[in-house]
Amino acid sequence: MADSSSSENGKVCVAVRGIRKNFGENEVLKGINFDVRCGEIFVIMGPSGSGKSVLLKHLIGLEQPSAGEVHIDGHAIESPELLSKYRIAMVFQSGALLSSLSVSQNVGLYLREHRLKPLDEIDDIVREKLKIVGLEGAEDKMPTELSGGMKKRVAIARALVMEPQLILYDEPTSELDPLISITIGQEILKMRDETGATSIVVTHDRGLGFGIADRMAIIRHGEILALGTPMQVRNSENEEVQTFLNASFQRQPNDNEQNEEEEEES
Amino acid sequence: MFRDIGKMTILAWRTLAALPLTFRHFRKVLEQLFEIGNASLLMACILSMFIGGVLALQTGPVMVERGLASVVGAVVGLSVCKELAPVMMSVLIAGRIGSAMAAEIGSMAVYQEIDALRTMNINPVHYLVLPRVIAITIALPCLVLFADLIGWVGGALVSATNPEIAITWQAYFSNLSSVVDTGDVLNGLIKSGIFAMIIGLVSCHQGLATIGGPRGIGRSVTKAVVNSIVLILITDYFITRFLLRMDL
Numbered sequence: 001m002a003d004s005s006s007s008e009n010g011k012v013c014v015a016v017r018g019i020r021k022n023f024g025e026n027e028v029l030k031g032i033n034f035d036v037r038c039g040e041i042f043v044i045m046g047p048s049g050s051g052k053s054v055l056l057k058h059l060i061g062l063e064q065p066s067a068g069e070v071h072i073d074g075h076a077i078e079s080p081e082l083l084s085k086y087r088i089a090m091v092f093q094s095g096a097l098l099s100s101l102s103v104s105q106n107v108g109l110y111l112r113e114h115r116l117k118p119l120d121e122i123d124d125i126v127r128e129k130l131k132i133v134g135l136e137g138a139e140d141k142m143p144t145e146l147s148g149g150m151k152k153r154v155a156i157a158r159a160l161v162m163e164p165q166l167i168l169y170d171e172p173t174s175e176l177d178p179l180i181s182i183t184i185g186q187e188i189l190k191m192r193d194e195t196g197a198t199s200i201v202v203t204h205d206r207g208l209g210f211g212i213a214d215r216m217a218i219i220r221h222g223e224i225l226a227l228g229t230p231m232q233v234r235n236s237e238n239e240e241v242q243t244f245l246n247a248s249f250q251r252q253p254n255d256n257e258q259n260e261e262e263e264e265e266s
Numbered sequence: 267m268f269r270d271i272g273k274m275t276i277l278a279w280r281t282l283a284a285l286p287l288t289f290r291h292f293r294k295v296l297e298q299l300f301e302i303g304n305a306s307l308l309m310a311c312i313l314s315m316f317i318g319g320v321l322a323l324q325t326g327p328v329m330v331e332r333g334l335a336s337v338v339g340a341v342v343g344l345s346v347c348k349e350l351a352p353v354m355m356s357v358l359i360a361g362r363i364g365s366a367m368a369a370e371i372g373s374m375a376v377y378q379e380i381d382a383l384r385t386m387n388i389n390p391v392h393y394l395v396l397p398r399v400i401a402i403t404i405a406l407p408c409l410v411l412f413a414d415l416i417g418w419v420g421g422a423l424v425s426a427t428n429p430e431i432a433i434t435w436q437a438y439f440s441n442l443s444s445v446v447d448t449g450d451v452l453n454g455l456i457k458s459g460i461f462a463m464i465i466g467l468v469s470c471h472q473g474l475a476t477i478g479g480p481r482g483i484g485r486s487v488t489k490a491v492v493n494s495i496v497l498i499l500i501t502d503y504f505i506t507r508f509l510l511r512m513d514l
Binding site: 057060061064083084088089090091094096097098099100110113116151162 | 370373374376378379380381382383385386387388393
């Protein structure tokens, strides 16, 4: 096992070896290899449909690979005691809040179901975590009353409650405005700094990715195109990586605008 | 269908294995009981009233014509408690509650709520299936007991008011009570308990197996109701044979 698969100071490390995944004849992941070091923020970036979210599901055992292995702290992800041994949280793209429970019940679900704290204490913890994500006073709201951004922040609060050793974020800033995206990015950094949790973030938001990553991987069509620090990835010579990193929308001038420009020039 | 039965058997085994955790999920069981009772009691009363009534209406005149007026109460009483109440209530509950269970769990599966439970190391069978199966297994026999009583009253009302039958309330119930005994009522309750487990397990299984979007949820709901009713009717025959052999 690689060095990165052993824990440091209670932090959890991840090793991904040769992961392949087929859905029927469609090969979504084509042999992915990488290590996530203990306590780092590892960003997986790539265009939509490149297999990022499927890869993330493999890292928490929600999908079984067609081939290859995922090891968390040296333990195979399939081992049944893994989730009881390590606290692993995932912030889903949609938030995945339980729609029949209120915000406070969602956030306190882990502690309540595992009976880790008395109910009064759980209420205090829930209030504290909701305050961290800027949602104090939203305890009694139902998920249907929340906007997309609020749902995501509740999902982050639900993950915070677990005090996770490994936290996985699936597109944490999709559907969010730039200001909330910055807040979410800051929350991810703050959480790592405060708890030392190893974080894996899947995103296609380049601003977020380069802003928070210690190391990152660019994935396209189920293959890793570049892997390293943000600087190494930015300087990658791979053409597809550069296309992805430098893509920007440029409006083509229409005929009227072109004529106006010519008139102005003349 | 056979693959579904296989997976359902595994789910049944996991639910049985989780039975010692019932007390831990007691609150959820109560919530489900309230949900089932609240949604079905009125409907069960209306349905059973008319079942008893129509049974008296169909059999009463024929029996009276042949001088068998004294057994109308017994015929209606036995038919209602041994067969019609358990089966009809189960069909009603499969449509009313089984569909709701499959839709709720199905939408949880589609919108990744069940994945979220798994990541929190919360077993969906313990959290979702166990309370529902226990609640429905308690609620359905209770509803059947209600349906027995109301069905008998429905039969008595029609027997007393229909001029072609014209059997007094007292005569009807005296005949019914002399023939129908606790064992007959128990027979229906045992059946309904088994039917309830079938509805709970089929509906939860279909919910958990839901894939796709809203169309997938619709498919699961349809399968949950249809498979429940088919299994109830098939199982009914075999349980009836078994209970007859046991002299119940």
